Amino acid sequence: MVAPYERHQRTTQQDSLRQRLPVVIGLIVVAALYLLIRLITFQYQPTFVTSYYDRLANLNYTDNERVASSRGVVYDRHGNPLASNTFDYEIGVSPSLIADAQGASTRLASALSDYGVTEVEVLNAVRSDSPWISLANPVPPDVAQEVREMDLLGVVIDSRPKRLYPQGTLGAQLLGFVAGDETSLQPFRGYNGVEGYYENELAGRVRDQTTSLIPFDLPTQRAATDRGSDLVLTIDRDIQFLVESELQFSIAESGATGGTVIVMQPRTGEILAMASQPSYDPNAFFEINDPELLKNPAISNEYEPGSVMKVLTMAAALDIAAVAPEDTYVDNGVLEVGGISVYNSDRRARGVVNMEQVLVQSLNVGATYLSLQMGPNDFYTKMDDFGIGRATGIDLEGEAIGTMYTPGDENWSESNLATNSFGQGVAVTPLQMITAVSALANDGLIMQPHIVHQFVDGSRVYPSQPSTLKRAVSRETAELVTQMMVQTVEEGVPAAQVPGYTVAGKTGTAEIPTPLGYEPDSSIVTFVGFFPADDPQAAVLVKLDRPAGYWGSVVAAPMFARLAQQLVILMEIPNDDIRRGLQAEGGSVNDVWSQN
Amino acid sequence: MNDQSNWIQQAVRRSPLEGQQQIFALVALALFMAVIIGALYLTNVADTSTTGRELEALVAERARLEQTNEQLRIEIAQLRSVPRLIARAEEMGFRQAAGSEVEYLVVQGYRPPQPLTVAPVEEGQDNDNLPLYDETFMGWLQQQADGLSRQFQNFNETYGAR
Numbered sequence: 001m002v003a004p005y006e007r008h009q010r011t012t013q014q015d016s017l018r019q020r021l022p023v024v025i026g027l028i029v030v031a032a033l034y035l036l037i038r039l040i041t042f043q044y045q046p047t048f049v050t051s052y053y054d055r056l057a058n059l060n061y062t063d064n065e066r067v068a069s070s071r072g073v074v075y076d077r078h079g080n081p082l083a084s085n086t087f088d089y090e091i092g093v094s095p096s097l098i099a100d101a102q103g104a105s106t107r108l109a110s111a112l113s114d115y116g117v118t119e120v121e122v123l124n125a126v127r128s129d130s131p132w133i134s135l136a137n138p139v140p141p142d143v144a145q146e147v148r149e150m151d152l153l154g155v156v157i158d159s160r161p162k163r164l165y166p167q168g169t170l171g172a173q174l175l176g177f178v179a180g181d182e183t184s185l186q187p188f189r190g191y192n193g194v195e196g197y198y199e200n201e202l203a204g205r206v207r208d209q210t211t212s213l214i215p216f217d218l219p220t221q222r223a224a225t226d227r228g229s230d231l232v233l234t235i236d237r238d239i240q241f242l243v244e245s246e247l248q249f250s251i252a253e254s255g256a257t258g259g260t261v262i263v264m265q266p267r268t269g270e271i272l273a274m275a276s277q278p279s280y281d282p283n284a285f286f287e288i289n290d291p292e293l294l295k296n297p298a299i300s301n302e303y304e305p306g307s308v309m310k311v312l313t314m315a316a317a318l319d320i321a322a323v324a325p326e327d328t329y330v331d332n333g334v335l336e337v338g339g340i341s342v343y344n345s346d347r348r349a350r351g352v353v354n355m356e357q358v359l360v361q362s363l364n365v366g367a368t369y370l371s372l373q374m375g376p377n378d379f380y381t382k383m384d385d386f387g388i389g390r391a392t393g394i395d396l397e398g399e400a401i402g403t404m405y406t407p408g409d410e411n412w413s414e415s416n417l418a419t420n421s422f423g424q425g426v427a428v429t430p431l432q433m434i435t436a437v438s439a440l441a442n443d444g445l446i447m448q449p450h451i452v453h454q455f456v457d458g459s460r461v462y463p464s465q466p467s468t469l470k471r472a473v474s475r476e477t478a479e480l481v482t483q484m485m486v487q488t489v490e491e492g493v494p495a496a497q498v499p500g501y502t503v504a505g506k507t508g509t510a511e512i513p514t515p516l517g518y519e520p521d522s523s524i525v526t527f528v529g530f531f532p533a534d535d536p537q538a539a540v541l542v543k544l545d546r547p548a549g550y551w552g553s554v555v556a557a558p559m560f561a562r563l564a565q566q567l568v569i570l571m572e573i574p575n576d577d578i579r580r581g582l583q584a585e586g587g588s589v590n591d592v593w594s595q596n
Numbered sequence: 597m598n599d600q601s602n603w604i605q606q607a608v609r610r611s612p613l614e615g616q617q618q619i620f621a622l623v624a625l626a627l628f629m630a631v632i633i634g635a636l637y638l639t640n641v642a643d644t645s646t647t648g649r650e651l652e653a654l655v656a657e658r659a660r661l662e663q664t665n666e667q668l669r670i671e672i673a674q675l676r677s678v679p680r681l682i683a684r685a686e687e688m689g690f691r692q693a694a695g696s697e698v699e700y701l702v703v704q705g706y707r708p709p710q711p712l713t714v715a716p717v718e719e720g721q722d723n724d725n726l727p728l729y730d731e732t733f734m735g736w737l738q739q740q741a742d743g744l745s746r747q748f749q750n751f752n753e754t755y756g757a758r
Contacts, residue, residue, distance in 0.1 A: 081673045087663050141667045148660075159663060166673035241678040500695065565695055574700040582702055 063211045069204030072228035076237040077453050081166055083175055087159040088138030091147055093125055097154030101126045104152050111146045112136045165282045171240050173296035174274045177282040192294055196397030204228035232454040234270035239263055242566050243273040250559040251277055254547035260298045260430045266438035266530055266539040268466035269447030274298045299399040302427035303524050306510030309423030310359055310367045312436055315481045316382030317370040319473040325480055328354045335365045338414030342368045359484045360492040364422045371421035380406045385472045386436040394449045403427040423510055434541040437528045441536035444478040446470050486533045496557035498564045500575030505529025507552035525552035527560040537573050
């Protein structure tokens with residue numbers, strides 16, 4: 001039985017509950033409605049709000065990784081890799097994942113002992129509280145593979161891409177080098193040479209890749225198109241090696257301080273070899289203290305060309321008909337021009353001299369006579385046609401433009417006309433000079449010198465085409481001067497002759513200018529020539545700096561001859577008799593070098 | 597007729613516990629279905645996850661093999677470097693030919709070696725012609741539709757031209 005009081009109290013509570021309950025229910029309904037409305041309106045936020053929340057959400061289940069592309073490989077014209085990619089490895093441990101600390105330490109220490117890692121060090125690392133500890137960096141691929149094969153849980157092997165030049169020092173200056181770049185998205189950047197000039201093509205693209213952290217999301221495919229383009233150069237590795245070996249030998253033999261050799265295909269402008277000494281190992285460029293050594297002297301060092309310039313002066317004079325091939329002049333051994341006296345190198349007079357002998361005897365007075373016959377306007381116009389004083393535009397980083405003052409320049413005077421005609425007071429790069437002389441081997445046409453033969457972008461191949469820069473002289477003039485150069489070698493520089501082959505060429509011996517005049521007893525000697533003279537397949541420039549033998553005919557010409565004798569074998573150029581006989585029989589020779 | 601209606605009434609008559617039993621049965625059925633669907637879902641997710649892991653392992657293996665290939669290419673290039681070839685040739689008794697020792701012959705129809713064109717196979721090239729599907733219902737539908745389309749195309753090619 002329930003007491004009346006209790007019944008009354010319960011009734012009161014129930015009444016109170018009945019009165020309050022609608023209020024509570026009402027409040028809950030209002031709150032629910034509010035939440036419902038918020039939930040609905042939340043679905044229709046402005047874009048910047050939704051993208052903000054998307055980003056927040058993505059942060060929780062995705063990982064952004066910056067994927068650097070693989071750098072393109074550089075090959076020589078026959079497919080031998082000159083610059084390639086490899087990896088260095090870093091070996092580390094995650095101590096918390098290693099179960100058998102002692103065993104793992106013993107095995108790791110045995111693999112890494114060559115890198116100064118002891119068992120005690122590994123054991124300390126494995127027993128530490130750090131989440132990750134590096135043990136050795138860098139280690140080569142074979143050591144990384146040995147560690148990988150141990151299959152130890154908790155041992156981390158990270159790879160680090162690295163540029164490698166498998167041919168060592170071969171072609172170092174024309175290839176350039178690759179170094180770390182903290183200012184760029186890419187981990188590396190190419191400097192100098194091909195690596196610098198074709199940085200954008202070789203480097204490929206950096207891609208930000210988002211990876212899902214959700215275990216059942218399938219891994220995303222990496223794009224294959226990010227890889228840098230491969231480059232096939234016009235360089236022939238065997239010729240490059242020959243040239244570098246000969247250059248080193250000649251420098252040692254002559255006591256020169258340095259030198260440069262360029263081998264060019266005169267019909268196409270292809271550079272077959274380009275070497276300078278001193279050089280460096282691009283795999284260890286960081287050991288070089290003098291940044292000048294990292295440059296390519298063949299395109300960046302200017303020098304006074306000396307008598308090689310007389311070839312261009314003669315071609316210019318004949319081309320504008322300032323003189324005729326059969327013309328003569330009286331050589332008194334000295335000529336006054338613009339307040340200076342120009343002498344022949346031996347200070348001797350020659351009397352009546354024809355045009356051919358100007359080159360054969362390398363007469364300064366004769367060259368000056370030619371420039372005076374032309375006058376400054378025509379002389380400098382023709383020199384400009386030959387590309388003197390302007391960059392050739394070769395596809396290598398770091399090309400210098402040379403120096404040639406012309407009428408109107410503050411530094412020009414009438415005496416410059418005289419001295420420039422035989423290669424003094426004008427500065428060129430070795431590449432400019434061989435490009436200009438190659439025009440004479442190519443019927444008077446200046447070809448664009450170039451170093452890249454093909455671009456390979458994925459499965460697409462883009463061959464580079466030879467292009468003509470301009471006509472420097474007429475075909476007839478080119479043939480005339482070629483004949484004079486042949487005579488020059490036969491009569492004036494027999495040391496440059498190659499048995500069985502007709503060589504056209506010219507020596508140059510130039511003093512070395514300083515702010516106070518010219519260096520005493522020092523010279524830069526050059527020889528520029530091409531062969532076979534009637535069907536030129538190769539133009540060669542050799543240059544030695546400060547050799548013990550002062551004259552080009554003594555030092556540079558024999559070097560040229562030694563080099564040419566090997567080149568004709570490598571380039572499969574038969575001697576003149578055989579070549580003409582083969583051609584008469586319908587044989588095709590030298591297609592490799594004349595085709596593109 | 598009367599007997600028959602009685603029998604039907606007997607059969608469909610509501611028992612005293614009928615309401616509770618039905619609710620219980622429905623809940624049990626719902627639970628059973630949920631368990632079945634959950635099990636299927638878990639199986640599917642586990643399969644996908646395992647496949648994902650396997651793919652990741654394969655991708656890592658591919659990357660490792662690519663690195664190994666790069667390294668092997670480097671080793672080959674170093675083994676074929678000019679100084680090493682010269683040394684090896686000298687070991688084998690060869691020497692450099694002089695110009696006068698080289699003979700040239702006319703070989704009719706012979707084309708001298710041309711400069712090589714180096715064109716590596718592009719990554720992923722093998723898969724370029726494969727249709728892309730994802731693991732969604734629409735992807736499955738697309739797969740079926742493509743399959744039917746291919747069958748129809750084959751049928752047309754086989755019998756359509758007659």
